Amino acid sequence: MPTTHATTPTPEAAAEAVNNRSGTRIRLTDVSKDFGLPEPAVDTISLTIEPGEFMTLLGPSGSGKTTTLNLIAGFETLTTGSIMFDGGDVSALPPHKRNLGMLFQNYALFPHLTVAQNVAYPLRERRLPKARITEKVGQVLELVQLTGRDKHYPSQLSGGQQQRVALARAIVFDPNALLLDEPLGALDRNLRGTLQQEIQRIHRELGSTFVFVTHDQEEAMNLSDRIALFNKGRLEQVGTPEALYATPETLFTARFLGDSNVFDIADAKGVTSGSAVAWEGRTLAVEAGTVSPRVTAGEPAALVVRPEDMRIATTPDEVPSGANHVSATVRQLDYLGSYRTAVLSLGGGGTVGRARLAPQEGGLRVGQAVTAWWHVDRQRVVAL
């Protein structure tokens, strides 16, 4: 599936893209929300969502991503901090005055209104003339490819079609931004893919700011310009999908986005001095460039290696000089269609690892003693 971030745009295209961006900048400053529970739901978050950006709030359930979205929408009041739209403070505005489109997981279409009446709802609230409403409803239904369904009631449509109606209704009034609260959660896998592309296309065509909440890391990687990763009410890391995947700063980020082989390091002293660390009595080399800035000497840390960077050598001589390596035992071989992975016990046995196998690494069998190795520049030392 094509993604906006994966394509390398030509300078002309990039310039056009920047010029097209007409969305609103959303700036959260020291935002907190406390429901009176032991831990605040959102804890002093600062985040700027750029005009026209597709920003995903990603995290496990209970991490504060949905509460943050509700704070932006105005459904929850701030405990501390402020929210600005393009320099205007909206912290005290009720939701109906914030001019934001919103998509919900259960579509939230008005069951007593037809498709056309649902889409016309925000326009009637804004007292547009009748002819103008009819015209805009027609245009937006064309944009979401639902022309001809305008007389249907929501209950007569499929889940995918209902979410398209909700999308049309949420963008027809040119809102400051579109907030999407796990809008694809209720759809099956195939439909989800189609609607992902649809949402991406509409984001490109409108050029407005999208704030998308999900717990699905694949969805986040696919759609986003940037991802804000939440953990326990705090922002763990903000960056492009590539940045989060390739240069995680914490073990949480490394684990949440993709698989990782994790080597626990009791004391990061050797890491911060840029030489080497000890793991189960072995010495692992470290390059200064691969150490997260959040790692501090004297604190525990972790060395992580992605499964696709983990290589397997049947004899120690096959390991290139300078590469880090540990002994391993093959525990299991998984066939996953386009590739295979080996599940390994690393070192003394306690650490479970995973390696994606290259086609030439064919002749492994379960129980075999091997050497797992990787290039020093493909690892990453992260804070816990």
Place this chain on the structure above:
Amino acid sequence: MTLQPTQSPAAMKEPATLPPSQSPSATRRTRGRARGIDPIPWWLKLVVALVAVYLILPTVFVIPMSFGSTRSFAFPPKNLSLDLYRNFFTDPDWLTSLRNSVVVGLLAALIATIVGTAAAVGLHHLQGKPARILRALLMIPLVTPAIVVAVAVYISFLKWHLVGTVQGYVLAHAAIGVPFVLVAVTSALSGFDSTLLRASASLGASPLRTFSRVTMPLIGKGILSGAVFAFVTSFDEVVIALFLRDPTFQTMPVQMYNSVTYEIDPTMAAASSLVVVVVTVVCLVLQYLGSRTKTR
């Protein structure tokens, strides 16, 4: 869906018009539904019939009696006439009491509907213990013996000079109507998806606009049936009405009570029949409206 071992003759004839891959299962499904998946046993039907007769018979007795003569109550009536109805519609006492009852009933239902709907919507958003306590408080008039309410109302209304006034009747009857509206609207709200309120707000509608454009249309059936219940409750309320009556202001149930206890006036049979017919028609119309909006 029930599975039938072989195709029935009807199913064999039809599939010509349908695509071959679809026809058997589609036909089977409609056949299963038409036949009834679990037929009701005959003895259960008998029980239903007995209960229905037990409930309806006393009410139905009064209708033949209303076509009797003006001299006395008789069942079956000896000679059929419309004399009792003529009496009812010409006697100013009966007509005034009917008008009083309708006015009190409509006003009481109006107040009960507004208060009960507001309470139901408010309690729907409120969670936990306070909501349960408030709900229980509002339901008190439903479980308190009528005579207790009547005496309490009478004593306080004496002080406030509300005995024998329209306002007094309306206030007292509105209070006993609130629980009916509360129950009806609460059950309508139980199927109401509250994310619709958020959706409406995000689309630019104020809470008041949201209520009139989203909440009202979706729970309107509940509000209407609550209002009808409140009206009927007031219309046939007799205990409080007996305490609040005044020579210058009586409701129809009080007039009916008087006509039996003091005058032995068979016009009461005509009055009762009218009430039964009108209430039944209103309920049937409501049912019809309800089923019509559902099939849309």
